[in-house]
Amino acid sequence: MRDAGGARALPPVRVERALGLLADLEVLNPLRALLVSISRPDERTMWSSSGPYLTLGKRGVEPEELRRHLPPLLRSIARHVEALYYAYVEALECRQRSDGAGAAAALLEAGHSEEKFGRLAQALTWYENALAVAEGLQDRRPELRALRSLGEVCLALGRYADAARHFQRSLAISEAEFDQASAIIACEGLGDAALAQGEWAGAEAWYGRGLRLAEGARDARGMGELERSLAVLARRQGDLTTADAHLRRARELVESVGAADAIAQVLNGQGQLDAQLGRHSAASATYREALAWAQRAPRDAGLEVSIRLNLAELQLETGRFLEAEAELRRAEQVAIAENLTSRLVQIYTLMGKLRGQQLDDTGFVFFEQAIELSQALERSPTIEARVYVEYGLFKNQLGQHEEARAYLERAREIFESLGEAPDVERVESELQRMSA
Amino acid sequence: MLRFLAVATEGAAGLFQGIKQWAAQADVELDCVTELPLAVRQLAAARWDVVLAVLGEQPEGDLAWWVDALRGAAGSPRLIVAARRPSMGLALRAEKLGVVDLLTVPLRRDDFERALGRVRSAASEVPIPLPEVKSDAVGQYMLVGQSPAMVEVYKLMARVAPSAATVLIQGDSGTGKEVLARAIHLNGPRAARPFVAVNCAAIPENLLESELFGHEKGAFTGAVARKIGRFEQAGGGTLFLDEVADMSLALQAKILRAVQEREIERVGGAEMIPVDVRLLAATNRDLKEAIAQGRFREDLYYRFAVVTIRLPRLAERGDDLSLLTAYFARQFAERYSKRITAISDHALDLLRHHNWVGNVRELRNVIERATIVATDETLRAEHLPEELRGEERALPDRPQGALSTLAEVEARHIARVLAHTNGQIGAAAEILGIHRNTLTRKMREYGL
Numbered sequence: 098m099r100d101a102g103g104a105r106a107l108p109p110v111r112v113e114r115a116l117g118l119l120a121d122l123e124v125l126n127p128l129r130a131l132l133v134s135i136s137r138p139d140e141r142t143m144w145s146s147s148g149p150y151l152t153l154g155k156r157g158v159e160p161e162e163l164r165r166h167l168p169p170l171l172r173s174i175a176r177h178v179e180a181l182y183y184a185y186v187e188a189l190e191c192r193q194r195s196d197g198a199g200a201a202a203a204l205l206e207a208g209h210s211e212e213k214f215g216r217l218a219q220a221l222t223w224y225e226n227a228l229a230v231a232e233g234l235q236d237r238r239p240e241l242r243a244l245r246s247l248g249e250v251c252l253a254l255g256r257y258a259d260a261a262r263h264f265q266r267s268l269a270i271s272e273a274e275f276d277q278a279s280a281i282i283a284c285e286g287l288g289d290a291a292l293a294q295g296e297w298a299g300a301e302a303w304y305g306r307g308l309r310l311a312e313g314a315r316d317a318r319g320m321g322e323l324e325r326s327l328a329v330l331a332r333r334q335g336d337l338t339t340a341d342a343h344l345r346r347a348r349e350l351v352e353s354v355g356a357a358d359a360i361a362q363v364l365n366g367q368g369q370l371d372a373q374l375g376r377h378s379a380a381s382a383t384y385r386e387a388l389a390w391a392q393r394a395p396r397d398a399g400l401e402v403s404i405r406l407n408l409a410e411l412q413l414e415t416g417r418f419l420e421a422e423a424e425l426r427r428a429e430q431v432a433i434a435e436n437l438t439s440r441l442v443q444i445y446t447l448m449g450k451l452r453g454q455q456l457d458d459t460g461f462v463f464f465e466q467a468i469e470l471s472q473a474l475e476r477s478p479t480i481e482a483r484v485y486v487e488y489g490l491f492k493n494q495l496g497q498h499e500e501a502r503a504y505l506e507r508a509r510e511i512f513e514s515l516g517e518a519p520d521v522e523r524v525e526s527e528l529q530r531m532s533a
Numbered sequence: 534m535l536r537f538l539a540v541a542t543e544g545a546a547g548l549f550q551g552i553k554q555w556a557a558q559a560d561v562e563l564d565c566v567t568e569l570p571l572a573v574r575q576l577a578a579a580r581w582d583v584v585l586a587v588l589g590e591q592p593e594g595d596l597a598w599w600v601d602a603l604r605g606a607a608g609s610p611r612l613i614v615a616a617r618r619p620s621m622g623l624a625l626r627a628e629k630l631g632v633v634d635l636l637t638v639p640l641r642r643d644d645f646e647r648a649l650g651r652v653r654s655a656a657s658e659v660p661i662p663l664p665e666v667k668s669d670a671v672g673q674y675m676l677v678g679q680s681p682a683m684v685e686v687y688k689l690m691a692r693v694a695p696s697a698a699t700v701l702i703q704g705d706s707g708t709g710k711e712v713l714a715r716a717i718h719l720n721g722p723r724a725a726r727p728f729v730a731v732n733c734a735a736i737p738e739n740l741l742e743s744e745l746f747g748h749e750k751g752a753f754t755g756a757v758a759r760k761i762g763r764f765e766q767a768g769g770g771t772l773f774l775d776e777v778a779d780m781s782l783a784l785q786a787k788i789l790r791a792v793q794e795r796e797i798e799r800v801g802g803a804e805m806i807p808v809d810v811r812l813l814a815a816t817n818r819d820l821k822e823a824i825a826q827g828r829f830r831e832d833l834y835y836r837f838a839v840v841t842i843r844l845p846r847l848a849e850r851g852d853d854l855s856l857l858t859a860y861f862a863r864q865f866a867e868r869y870s871k872r873i874t875a876i877s878d879h880a881l882d883l884l885r886h887h888n889w890v891g892n893v894r895e896l897r898n899v900i901e902r903a904t905i906v907a908t909d910e911t912l913r914a915e916h917l918p919e920e921l922r923g924e925e926r927a928l929p930d931r932p933q934g935a936l937s938t939l940a941e942v943e944a945r946h947i948a949r950v951l952a953h954t955n956g957q958i959g960a961a962a963e964i965l966g967i968h969r970n971t972l973t974r975k976m977r978e979y980g981l
Binding site (some may be wrong): 113114141142143144145146147148150151152154155360378381382385386388389390392393417419420423427459462465466468469499500502503504507 | 569570572573574576577578594598601602604605706707710711732733734735736737738739740755757758759760775776779817890891892894895901902905
């Protein structure tokens with residue numbers, strides 16, 4: 098390969114090597130994210146025997162391209178820092194003139210800015226400060242806003258007990274203030290927190306309460322989303338008939354308000370249900386329709402990847418390996434370009450599972466990549482433990498029982514330390530099945 | 534009659550009015566849809582021959598979406614797209630993605646009919662029976678090919694297989710290096726022992742050493758259990774190191790030591806473990822160049838390259854392409870419980886004119902996909918991937934150079950005439966200007 102000047106062009110640097118050079122500092126996270134998003138598969142490997150095993154680490158990055166992308170990245174970092182600093186000064190000025198509501202609003206704004214930048218833990222700190230200011234005010238609306246933001250960010254961080262605590266307070270205040278919209282959101286948040294912790298009865302009660310409030314407020318979109326949440330819950334409990342009924346109602350409701358993103362989400366859920374019911378072609382068509390709606394909604398790469406992952410899983414279950422792989426590669430492209438690391442972990446886990454079904458032991462590279470990503474970029478023990486579960490099942494499929502058991506035991510340890518009861522139960526049953 | 538689905542979400546009324554008139558006179562069964570989700574449901578509910586999609590404000594995104602949506606649709610419908618302001622970029626993209634035609638909105642009858650004509654000409658492809666393939670089994674793999682270039686490979690393989698010599702297999706991506714390595718193993722004295730393949734480029738650098746040499750439990754983070762490495766797994770048999778150019782220099786040194794000393798040490802282990810393996814190595818890179826650049830050890834190169842076999846690219850293998858196509862079509866038809874007996878003349882032309890960067894692996898992939906989407910016993914152009922169909926316009930009007938043999942041209946022409954006469958041998962013989970008995974003999978000869 099030669100460049101225009103006739104000199105030999107240097108090959109791109111592999112992402113695994115590039116990341117190895119980058120110090121593990123929080124301040125470098127935007128650079129790390131940029132490096133991943135501009136990486137490209139090495140064209141020379143496309144048809145080579147390693148091509149089917151290509152992962153993020155084996156993609157290439159051009160230092161020159163990274164350099165070209167630095168100025169806009171640095172400008173966006175500067176804008177973000179500027180927004181934080183000015184939000185703080187704004188809060189300070191509000192405090193000086195005893196405008197508590199203004200101070201809380203400025204601090205919340207800073208938190209939202211952190212969230213947009215993907216810094217959830219930092220956003221949490223700003224929201225806590227905002228709450229501290231808002232708690233002393235006569236007007237309860239700033240406190241409600243702070244509690245809602247705290248609840249949502251805690252859910253996203255997997256801190257479900259904290260999320261439930263914030264939503265509980267938010268519900269009490271919104272009921273006292275006759276703020277129905279906030280009460281609906283709080284109920285939904287409480288339901289989500291309960292669902293994530295495997296508290297089925299609690300989740301059902303909260304979603305049900307939210308639904309009644311939304312019906313009272315004639316909030317079709319809110320009702321639709323709660324119906325969808327109830328369907329998710331019913332599906333987790335194995336009550337597929339009820340899940341179907343909830344999804345049908347959810348679809349009618351969100352279609353009536355023409356909310357493309359909500360329709361796509363409902364269809365994504367419907368596809369999962371159809372798949373669970375063995376209605377494979379219906380599930381495939383539903384996922385494709387969900388993709389069509391997602392295309393029409395404001396860009397939500399996470400939703401698109403989620404649908405593509407579900408579609409790939411369906412194809413995997415029905416033995417359509419080629420199509421599953423193609424779908425996973427499409428999802429991978431979106432996830433890399435949009436820096437959706439946790440999705441990338443799911444994608445590689447599923448790719449490993451696909452190789453396991455083909456009894457291809459080199460498939461272990463996908464699990465290793467998924468583990469590395471969950472440790473280095475995502476830093477989520479729950480996600481890491483889920484990879485270990487699938488890795489263990491993969492090893493078991495290949496007859497490597499000792500390693501299989503070791504991975505499952507490791508997953509169990511992590512789940513136990515996090516208090517994730519449903520996952521511990523699942524791992525226990527896999528271990529028992531392995532021993533049988 | 535062609536089944537035609539027209540989809541337009543904006544300005545549909547006027548557009549559909551015209552299409553309905555033209556379709557009625559063009560023997561087309563038409564359905565018009567104004568909502569995207571409804572169109573997706575229609576695609577799932579019935580088989581369509583053609584979809585005309587009017588692209589919206591973001592035509593490139595819409596185009597990609599349509600190609601994606603049609604990928605899984607029953608009957609592999611052909612895609613015609615229409616855009617209000619088609620740009621050169623859109624035309625190039627559509628061409629690349631195998632779109633039948635890109636029309637301009639408002640639609641003109643001539644353009645519509647021209648696009649239909651292109652779809653219909655694709656439907657008149659002539660099936661050519663797949664040739665019988667004599668292949669040499671290599672475990673679950675096969676060595677297929679009778680070209681002089683491959684015969685040379687077979688001869689060299691036959692000479693080296695019985696020895697214990699290390700062999701370096703060179704060849705572009707997808708030429709079949711691993712299959713050849715398996716053939717050497719299975720024809721050698723270690724055939725009853727394991728054949729273990731390691732793809733050095735697929736495995737993360739930090740794990741390759743433990744993959745090759747194994748590790749003890751707790752040797753590093755992630756070493757959850759003791760692991761037996763590939764050298765040990767291949768004990769008494771053959772270890773095939775694929776894509777060796779991708780190994781780091783540090784690992785190359787360890788491999789060299791293992792080859793010289795015939796013993797290895799597990800990562801985190803304290804004892805030396807004797808190993809007895811025959812090494813086969815492969816690469817798609819130029820190792821001598823890598824040596825010159827200081828990326829590959831010269832001493833290791835000479836250890837690997839005791840004998841070197843170079844595999845030819847698919848383009849250098851003449852009509853092996855037809856044999857490989859037939860072999861893969863039968864293999865995948867069996868896997869997917871289908872019956873494939875022929876390939877259309879047009880599809881074969883497309884395969885012959887494609888630049889097979891990925892060689893046999895790419896061909897295998899293409900035939901697997903075609904077999905999955907084929908709806909009858911013939912693989913047709915419409916079953917080939919968009920990239921290949923996009924090359925349709927680059928096809929010459931008639932075969933050139935050494936791409937087809939005379940017998941193939943004759944077989945194809947006879948098949949075409951027989952299709953024209955609905956299989957009537959007498960009428961076909963008359964058109965061809967040969968005796969009926971001669972035609973019958975040729976039909977038998979060509980398997981028609």
